[in-house]
Amino acid sequence: DVKVTQSSRYLVKRTGEKVFLECVQDMDHENMFWYRQDPGLGLRLIYFSYDVKMKEKGDIPEGYSVSREKKERFSLILESASTNQTSMYLCASSGSGRSYEQYFGPGTRLTVT
Amino acid sequence: RKEVEQDPGPFNVPEGATVAFNCTYSNSASQSFFWYRQDCRKEPKLLMSVYSSGNEDGRFTAQLNRASQYISLLIRDSKLSDSATYLCVVLPTDSWGKLQFGAGTQVVVTP
Numbered sequence: 304d305v306k307v308t309q310s311s312r313y314l315v316k317r318t319g320e321k322v323f324l325e326c327v328q329d330m331d332h333e334n335m336f337w338y339r340q341d342p343g344l345g346l347r348l349i350y351f352s353y354d355v356k357m358k359e360k361g362d363i364p365e366g367y368s369v370s371r372e373k374k375e376r377f378s379l380i381l382e383s384a385s386t387n388q389t390s391m392y393l394c395a396s397s398g399s400g401r402s403y404e405q406y407f408g409p410g411t412r413l414t415v416t
Numbered sequence: 417r418k419e420v421e422q423d424p425g426p427f428n429v430p431e432g433a434t435v436a437f438n439c440t441y442s443n444s445a446s447q448s449f450f451w452y453r454q455d456c457r458k459e460p461k462l463l464m465s466v467y468s469s470g471n472e473d474g475r476f477t478a479q480l481n482r483a484s485q486y487i488s489l490l491i492r493d494s495k496l497s498d499s500a501t502y503l504c505v506v507l508p509t510d511s512w513g514k515l516q517f518g519a520g521t522q523v524v525v526t527p
Contacts, residue, residue, distance in 0.1 A: 334513045343424070345503070345519030346460070353512055361514070393459060403448065403513045407459035 306330075307408035309394055315414045322381040324411050326394030334397045335377035336405065337361075337369060339390040346393065352377055353399075384415045419443060420518035422504050427523045429494045436490040437521045439504030446516075448507035449480055451489050453500045454520065460503055463489075494525045 310325035328335065336351040338361075348361030350369040358369050366388060370378045377396075381388055391412050395405040422439040429435040441449075449466035464471065466478040466487050477490040487506075491498055504518035 336514075343519060346517040348514060351512070351514060359512070397513050399513065403507050403515065404450070404462050404465075405513075405515060407461070409459050 307394060307396055307406050309392075309408040309411050311411050312409060313412050313414075315416065316381075316384050317416055318385060320381075320384050320415075322384050322413065322415075324379040324381075324392055324394075324413070326377045326379070326396075326408055327375055328377075328396040328406070329375065330396065330398070330406070331374065332396035332406075333374075333399045334403075335371065336395040336397075337367075337377065337379045338393045338395065339363070339388075340393055340410075341390050349379065384413075386415050389413060389415045418519075419516045420504055420506050422518040422521045424519060425522040425524075427521065429491075429498075429523060429525050431494060431496060431525055431527055433494050434490065434492050435494060435523060436488060437502070437523075438486050438488045439518050439521070440484075440486045441504075441506045441516070442485070443506065443508045443516070444482075444485060445509045446506045447509045449478075449487050450505040450507075450515070451476075451478055451487075452503040452505055452517075454503055455500050460517075463502070491523070494523075496525050496527065499523060499525045 337349045338346045352371040394408040451463040452460040453463040454460040470479045501520040
């Protein structure tokens with residue numbers, strides 16, 4: 304069974320804090336993704352990575368950065384958290400080739416006060 | 417305009433009834449299509465892929481209409497456990513595996 308884990312299920316941070324969200328997958332997947340999910344807006348892609356040390360901007364990268372130093376680990380960084388970054392953050396991974404099924408972690412519900 | 421559009425619902429369905437809903441996509445070059453299921457406060461999980469000829473998986477039937485650019489999902493003999501949000505997902509060609517997600521259709525099955 305594919306397993307994608309995220310470092311925290313719930314997180315509360317203050318405005319201006321630096322926030323690290325970590326994601327680890329155990330299936331040797333090449334591709335990893337960070338999304339945020341908000342009511343009525345669905346899943347929006349923040350960043351993705353198709354290889355170690357490679358990263359590409361998604362649809363809403365502003366205010367975020369990422370790091371992928373090892374194949375199994377993909378970190379999302381909020382350099383200076385703001386209240387509009389309160390959201391559910393979901394990490395996913397997928398293999399390459401014809402099967403692009405994405406496997407998701409359980410999500411981190413981040414509240415910025 | 418959103419790239420993948422879905423009726424948000426909710427679709428309230430009596431147990432045992434049939435429910436069907438669609439989604440439309442804007443990128444005609446899309447190559448693969450999926451339905452994901454998301455339970456309340458849980459992560460999305462793949463329900464089924466959608467093939468050009470249509471396909472069934474138990475009580476679930478998915479159809480693809482490339483000419484009109486829509487995908488449908490039909491659930492027969494609805495169970496209480498089918499209550500969830502169903503996400504329509506599209507993979508455009510040359511997208512490096514980046515899926516496009518609809519915002520979801522909520523289905524509520526009632527006793």
